[in-house]
Amino acid sequence: MPIALLWFRRDLRLADHPALLAARDAAGPDGAVLPVFVVDPRLWDPAGAARRCFLLDCLRDLDAAVDGALVLRSGHPARVIPALAREAGAETVHVSADAGPYGRQRDAAVERALGEVPLVRTGSPYAVTPGRVTKGDGTPFRVFSPFARAWRAHGWRAPAPRPRSVAWCTGVRSDVPPQQAPLDGVRLPPAGEAAARAAWRRFLDERLAGYRDTRNTPGTEGTSRVSAYLKYGCLHPRTLLADLAGIEDASAESYRTELAWREFYADVLWHRPETHREAFDQRMRAIAYDTGPDADERFAAWAAGRTGYPIVDAGMRQLVGEAWVHNRVRMVVASFLVKDLHVDWWRGARHFLARLVDGDLASNNHGWQWVAGTGTDASPYHRVFNPTRQGKQFDPDGAYVRRWVPELRDVPARYVHEPWLAPDGVPDGYPLPIVDHAEERRVALDRYARLRASP
Numbered sequence: 001m002p003i004a005l006l007w008f009r010r011d012l013r014l015a016d017h018p019a020l021l022a023a024r025d026a027a028g029p030d031g032a033v034l035p036v037f038v039v040d041p042r043l044w045d046p047a048g049a050a051r052r053c054f055l056l057d058c059l060r061d062l063d064a065a066v067d068g069a070l071v072l073r074s075g076h077p078a079r080v081i082p083a084l085a086r087e088a089g090a091e092t093v094h095v096s097a098d099a100g101p102y103g104r105q106r107d108a109a110v111e112r113a114l115g116e117v118p119l120v121r122t123g124s125p126y127a128v129t130p131g132r133v134t135k136g137d138g139t140p141f142r143v144f145s146p147f148a149r150a151w152r153a154h155g156w157r158a159p160a161p162r163p164r165s166v167a168w169c170t171g172v173r174s175d176v177p178p179q180q181a182p183l184d185g186v187r188l189p190p191a192g193e194a195a196a197r198a199a200w201r202r203f204l205d206e207r208l209a210g211y212r213d214t215r216n217t218p219g220t221e222g223t224s225r226v227s228a229y230l231k232y233g234c235l236h237p238r239t240l241l242a243d244l245a246g247i248e249d250a251s252a253e254s255y256r257t258e259l260a261w262r263e264f265y266a267d268v269l270w271h272r273p274e275t276h277r278e279a280f281d282q283r284m285r286a287i288a289y290d291t292g293p294d295a296d297e298r299f300a301a302w303a304a305g306r307t308g309y310p311i312v313d314a315g316m317r318q319l320v321g322e323a324w325v326h327n328r329v330r331m332v333v334a335s336f337l338v339k340d341l342h343v344d345w346w347r348g349a350r351h352f353l354a355r356l357v358d359g360d361l362a363s364n365n366h367g368w369q370w371v372a373g374t375g376t377d378a379s380p381y382h383r384v385f386n387p388t389r390q391g392k393q394f395d396p397d398g399a400y401v402r403r404w405v406p407e408l409r410d411v412p413a414r415y416v417h418e419p420w421l422a423p424d425g426v427p428d429g430y431p432l433p434i435v436d437h438a439e440e441r442r443v444a445l446d447r448y449a450r451l452r453a454s455p
């Protein structure tokens with residue numbers, strides 16, 4: 001019986017899955033598809049407890065969807081996949097292409113190790129495969145807006161149909177899933193494809209209309225919260241874009257733009273894989289960051305949500321409580337770490353990646369670089385977020401801060417973003433600001449000016 005091996009990675013769904021259709025077609029009417037997931041230590045170990053829990057739950061959901069046939073194996077894919085293909089007699093191996101630096105190298109190694117058995121890449125986790133949208137002269141975009149225009153002009157395919165039935169190959173031994181203790185007290189989204197679709201539907205029905213206005217207010221549930229589903233491919237962005245097609249209001253437009261950011265960062269990383277670690281803007285590689293015990297102490301206060309700046313502390317505590325942070329607040333806390341505490345963006349990015357349930361190398365590290373002024377921002381280093389002003393503007397009644405910082409629950413709205421000014425003083429147990437924002441802003445801009453002045 002012809003067997004096509006389908007290696008699931010960041011595509012844990014059955015709907016809108018071109019690689020699944022390719023595997024089914026390759027197996028033919030008399031064949032079967034062997035669904036496989038590899039627990040790769042290179043990705044599993046640094047993922048952090050939240051992503052590990054969420055991923056295991058997604059895999060349980062996927063296993064049920066493939067009638068219990070999902071084969072799980074642990075180890076390096078370049079060893080595991082060829083061995084499994086031999087064991088099952090698979091004639092082809094199918095994947096959705098990976099655009100990340102590690103994924104590309106890994107897949108090339110798997111392809112070599114497979115020898116005669118072809119590795120067939122169909123589709124990717126993006127509406128437009130990274131690398132495909134370029135400037136007229138064939139060079140990559142460095143700035144978001146022109147990329148987004150070209151991305152829209154390029155367009156994307158309609159969603160692939162969900163196959164009515166697939167003959168799954170059964171009886172192949174599966175490893176026991178790795179151990180991961182449940183995360184006590186952390187509210188993760190429900191896992192899997194059906195939960196992802198339900199979350200997306202709810203957003204379309206209840207929140208899309210107001211998205212343009214509410215997407216920046218962390219105290220309201222204004223965004224779609226589908227990032228973890230996109231990360232693991234429980235949903236494909238093409239599905240979302242198809243549902244938005246024909247809706248031309250400002251909110252739908254704004255949502256498409258957010259999806260374009262995800263595609264832009266994947267594209268940037270595809271062209272410049274080294275920028276997951278190194279400054280995209282090479283001039284910024286020499287910027288001075290603080291290190292040593294004082295910097296470590298400030299980093300620890302930031303990570304614990306004890307900086308004395310309410311919106312920063314609320315964001316860092318949301319990261320602990322939900323393994324997710326509102327986008328506006330991600331920008332504020334990142335700016336605070338880099339420009340108020342003068343800590344390398346890379347440390348913050350690593351901290352996020354080990355904790356976010358949606359942690360994604362391209363969106364995260366380039367989101368950090370954008371804020372740090374080392375990345376693709378067109379007006380880079382001068383942008384220093386004022387945490388008090390950001391709090392007042394985007395959380396005017398303090399709902400977000402009160403939710404995550406219980407010490408500030410009873411502080412009047414007028415002082416909730418600057419409790420040090422409250423007539424009764426800062427509530428017991430809440431710290432005074434660990435730095436003076438105005439002063440640190442000057443320090444950051446001064447370092448930048450010196451860098452620019454240096455030959």
Ligand SMILES: Cc1cc2nc3c(=O)[nH]c(=O)nc-3n(C[C@H](O)[C@H](O)[C@H](O)COP(=O)(O)OP(=O)(O)OC[C@H]3O[C@@H](n4cnc5c(N)ncnc54)[C@H](O)[C@@H]3O)c2cc1C
Nearest residue numbers: 223224225226227258261262327330358359360363364367
């Ligand atoms: C410092 C920093 C780190 C970030 N780290 C990550 C990360 O690890 N993983 C991740 O998915 N996003 C990351 N983002 C982007 C953004 O914060 C999240 O995608 C968003 O908060 C997810 O919530 P949502 O699904 O409700 O977003 P919505 O507002 O509903 O947006 C819909 C989708 O658009 C995409 N999107 C929205 N904003 C951005 C953005 N600025 N950059 C890239 N994609 C975007 C996401 O896929 C998101 O799910 C980061 C942003 C910053 C500033």
